[in-house]
Amino acid sequence: MTARHGRRPLLTMSRVEKTFGGETVALKDLSLTVNGGDFLSLLGPSGCGKSTALRLIAGLIHPTSGRLEWSGERGAGDLGIVFQEPTLMPWMTVSQNVWLPYRLRGKGFAEAQRDIDAALELVGLAEFTEAYPRELSGGMKMRVSIARAMVTRPRLILLDEPFAALDEITRFKLNDDLLEMKAALGCTVIFVTHSVFESVFLSDRVIVMAARPGRVISELGIDTPYPRHADFRTSNEYAAHTRDVSNALGEAMGAAA
Amino acid sequence: MNLSDDAVPALDKEEEFRARRNRINRIAKWTLPSLVMALSLLAWHLYVTLNDVPHYVLPGPVPVGKSIVEDWALLWPAMLTTSRLTILALFLAVTGGVALAVAFTQSRWAEMSFFPYAVILQVTPVVAIAPLLQIYVDSAFVAALLCAWIVAFFPILSNTTTGLKSADHNLHDLFTIYGATRWQRLRYLAAPSALPYFLGGLRIAGGLALIGAVVAEFVIGRAGTGLGLASTLLEASYRFNFGRLYAALILISILGIGIFAITSLISHLMLRKWHESALTREI
Numbered sequence: 001m002t003a004r005h006g007r008r009p010l011l012t013m014s015r016v017e018k019t020f021g022g023e024t025v026a027l028k029d030l031s032l033t034v035n036g037g038d039f040l041s042l043l044g045p046s047g048c049g050k051s052t053a054l055r056l057i058a059g060l061i062h063p064t065s066g067r068l069e070w071s072g073e074r075g076a077g078d079l080g081i082v083f084q085e086p087t088l089m090p091w092m093t094v095s096q097n098v099w100l101p102y103r104l105r106g107k108g109f110a111e112a113q114r115d116i117d118a119a120l121e122l123v124g125l126a127e128f129t130e131a132y133p134r135e136l137s138g139g140m141k142m143r144v145s146i147a148r149a150m151v152t153r154p155r156l157i158l159l160d161e162p163f164a165a166l167d168e169i170t171r172f173k174l175n176d177d178l179l180e181m182k183a184a185l186g187c188t189v190i191f192v193t194h195s196v197f198e199s200v201f202l203s204d205r206v207i208v209m210a211a212r213p214g215r216v217i218s219e220l221g222i223d224t225p226y227p228r229h230a231d232f233r234t235s236n237e238y239a240a241h242t243r244d245v246s247n248a249l250g251e252a253m254g255a256a257a
Numbered sequence: 258m259n260l261s262d263d264a265v266p267a268l269d270k271e272e273e274f275r276a277r278r279n280r281i282n283r284i285a286k287w288t289l290p291s292l293v294m295a296l297s298l299l300a301w302h303l304y305v306t307l308n309d310v311p312h313y314v315l316p317g318p319v320p321v322g323k324s325i326v327e328d329w330a331l332l333w334p335a336m337l338t339t340s341r342l343t344i345l346a347l348f349l350a351v352t353g354g355v356a357l358a359v360a361f362t363q364s365r366w367a368e369m370s371f372f373p374y375a376v377i378l379q380v381t382p383v384v385a386i387a388p389l390l391q392i393y394v395d396s397a398f399v400a401a402l403l404c405a406w407i408v409a410f411f412p413i414l415s416n417t418t419t420g421l422k423s424a425d426h427n428l429h430d431l432f433t434i435y436g437a438t439r440w441q442r443l444r445y446l447a448a449p450s451a452l453p454y455f456l457g458g459l460r461i462a463g464g465l466a467l468i469g470a471v472v473a474e475f476v477i478g479r480a481g482t483g484l485g486l487a488s489t490l491l492e493a494s495y496r497f498n499f500g501r502l503y504a505a506l507i508l509i510s511i512l513g514i515g516i517f518a519i520t521s522l523i524s525h526l527m528l529r530k531w532h533e534s535a536l537t538r539e540i
Contacts, residue, residue, distance in 0.1 A: 087427040090531045091449045104435040132531050
């Protein structure tokens with residue numbers, strides 16, 4: 001149940017705790033090693049600290065105690081993030097939105113154009129570069145958001161329940177596409193979700209968390225090799241994995257109560 | 258995007274009805290108000306002539322129209338003076354309001370220290386301040402300008418401050434992750450988010466700048482600001498020249514409409530591509 005062979009650690013969190021306002025323990029004693037190439041899901045009920053963990057990793061908040069270490073330098077374009085909502089700027093076109101990470105580093109549009117086009121091509125929006133976000137469907141907006149997170153070819157992409165608000169058909173399609181994109185990019189992904197099915201389909205490591213206080217209960221490996229396609233969802237192997245993860249989540253819920 | 262490439266242009270009953278209604282609406286939008294205007298003028302004319310209302314109580318539309326033409330040499334410069342006063346006050350309100358709003362959002366200390374005084378400036382009636390300004394400021398034009406500026410300034414400040422703070426929190430986080438500078442955050446995130454709020458404030462401030470200018474002319478104007486429309490109006494009332502009084506009133510009104518139309522147009526042009534308020538729904 002540990003890291004896959006041949007993967008080098010990218011990020012090590014040791015005994016990380018986060019307490020808000022001196023009393024609310026959002027995250028307790030989290031130790032986790034994220035390896036390069038992992039597709040890691042943080043699964044748990046609301047209030048289990050999975051979003052807090054993500055914000056800690058993103059550097060948006062700092063741990064109350066414990067340590068969070070990156071191997072090697074963390075450069076400006078090494079981290080991409082996708083939120084629950086698409087979080088696009090409505091006054092900018094699709095390609096200008098994807099330009100943002102480069103723009104903030106002082107890279108001109110013309111200079112970044114190739115990367116922008118490539119990212120939009122990868123998410124299947126090559127024809128919508130000049131559209132404004134309001135003209136897109138919910139799923140397409142999410143694709144733009146993903147393209148923006150990937151455009152700098154980061155080492156690590158964080159996704160915080162990105163597909164929770166989408167319908168099931170769109171979600172399945174985006175799950176399939178996300179795996180393809182990850183393979184094409186060769187990056188590491190940390191994916192926060194509260195869907196057992198999504199976590200099993202996507203990841204090779206599922207971290208099950210419990211609430212109050214937020215903590216890790218167990219880790220399960222999903223050893224089905226990639227590429228995984230739509231037929232994986234109906235396989236017995238998939239059913240077996242979801243049963244295991246559901247049981248672990250059930251324990252987590254029991255532990256919380 | 259649409260179904261037009263299917264080459265079946267047939268409109269069903271509902272679509273046909275909608276198209277017809279749109280056509281009618283487009284015409285009615287202009288004809289109906291014009292008709293109302295014509296009818297009110299007629300009613301005004303008939304009321305005055307049939308009842309023999311004396312001209313110093315209510316002049317009919319004909320003498321008023323005549324007065325606009327005959328007094329044009331006097332009214333036109335007055336209109337220019339009032340326009341200049343209004344537009345300059347609005348310009349200063351925009352620069353001052355936006356600059357202060359930016360200062361408030363950049364520094365919490367600045368906001369805590371000065372916002373209450375901006376409110377005090379706003380809630381104190383300008384009529385009460387105008388005579389004082391006249392004492393302390395030598396130039397009557399500058400005093401009038403200050404008056405109009407005080408009234409127009411607050412909606413810009415208040416709306417822009419709210420707007421600058423209204424940017425999406427997740428976008429703020431994103432800017433933090435990508436290491437954005439303060440300036441980048443202001444330029445690329447806060448300012449565009451504030452734009453619809455600012456433009457809403459601008460429309461209000463445009464009307465208020467005119468009101469401020471008119472009030473200032475009433476209170477200060479006689480001291481020799483150079484005659485604006487409001488002081489012309491006041492003077493005409495002293496002389497029982499009611500034709501000119503109404504002529505001046507109508508021109509002030511037209512000035513107000515003009516300012517509203519221009520600020521609305523600016524707002525529409527800047528927002529039409531992306532903001533909900535400026536979009537026409539397709540269905």
